Amino acid sequence: MTTRQTSQLSSLKKSMAPFEKTNQRASIRQLINTLVPLVLLWMAAYFSLQVSYGLTLLFAVPAAGFVIRTFIIFHDCCHGSFFNNRKANDIIGTITGVLTLVPYRQWKHSHSIHHAGSSNLDKRGIGDIWIMTVEEYLAAKPMKRLYYRIYRNPLIMFGVGPIAVFLIQYRFNARGARRKERMNTYLTNVSIALLYSTLIWAMGWQAFLLVQLPVVFVSGFLGIWLFYVQHQFEDSYFEHEEEWSYVSAAVEGSSYYKLPKLLQWITGNIGFHHVHHLSPKVPNYNLELAHNASEPLQHATTITIGTSLKALHFRLWDEENKGFVGFKEIKARMKQTKPAAEGLKVIKPGFQSK
Secondary structure, eight states, X not given: OOHHHHHHHHHHHHTTGGGGOOOHHHHHHHHHHHXXXXXXXXXXXXXXXXXXXXXXXXXXXXXXXXXXXXXXHHHHHHTTOSOSSHHHHHHXXXXXXXXXXXXXXXXXXXXXXXXXXXXXXXXXXXXXXXXXXXXXXXXXXXXXXXXXHHHTOHHIIIIIHHHIXXXXXXXXXXXXOOHHHHHHHHHHHHHHHHHHHHHHHHHOHHHHHHHHHHHHHHHHHHHHXXXXXXXXXXXXXXXXXXXXXXXXXXXXXXXXXXXXXXXXXXXXXXXXXXXXXXXXXXXXXXXXXXXHHOHHHHTXXXXXXXXXXXXXXXXXXXXXXXXXXXXXXXXXXXXXXXHHHHTSXXXXXXXXXX
16 A cells, blocks of 8 residues: 555544534434334334234334334444443443343443454454355365354344344353453343343233344344445455555445435444444444545445345455355355366375386
8 A cells, every 4th residue: 555545544534533523412312212212112012912913013123123223322332422421321332232132341342343353354253243265264174164154144144143142142241351341241131131021020921022022133133234234245345464454444344335214314324334434433423424525435335225135145255356255156166176186196105116
């Protein structure tokens, strides 16, 4: 990278400063227009059980959308961008973490690692989705390949994933977690147990599960999908440490997910993911403003709901061609190289007769 390019990237990062200012009124307004509809939709889903379960699901799906919006508030609190006051971020972050089933300090820690090494091939493994390179996959043992193929299967990732991650994985602390992080996970788990116990006592366990399970599943599915497609798309960016650039990773390794206005609002503008990775201190309600104010950011890779579906076929990162490939392409490549390998004459070690 030239000195001029480095300077341009640095100035792009600095241009985000005006949008990093938190608006307390906007934050409080967002809390109200997120949590109130969430509670009302959840209650409507419960009372509709007496009419039709189909009607219940019609209420549960938008409720799941507001769980996503609640998670964006939680997400901003983790970055310290929702309120100016750190304690306020910690309190609201913990409460919204209970509602979204995600422990605040645990996720804050892993997510900060994700931001620090996003698109860095030498810093994968914490706070992100498992990605193997073509070379790593070809060199892996059969059992590891099988495990990876199962992990990357859409039915597993988006079907089993929401239950495995939000109901099981987040209930436990990571190895080596600090005391504050461990205690916050315990507090979140106890708070979830008390909230769920109260609701089950008030409405019965069957009614509770009929409402809460679809809400958890749909919101978990959408959450994983958003995270997945905004880093795995055509013309994405991945480099090793010596070539990696934070700003390049943000602008080229994170997509602009152009959603219909209603979905953009429900998802808290997280579709402007390139802006968020460039400057995590920008509150979600300022992301679109930052995007519109910067011409370079408007040239970020744009995906839509239709084009994002291509990501379902992406499995491995091809370092040579700088793009994602599927397992079928690797299988075809292995078939092409196999005859050539078999045609090589194998010379055994030892003395050869004249």
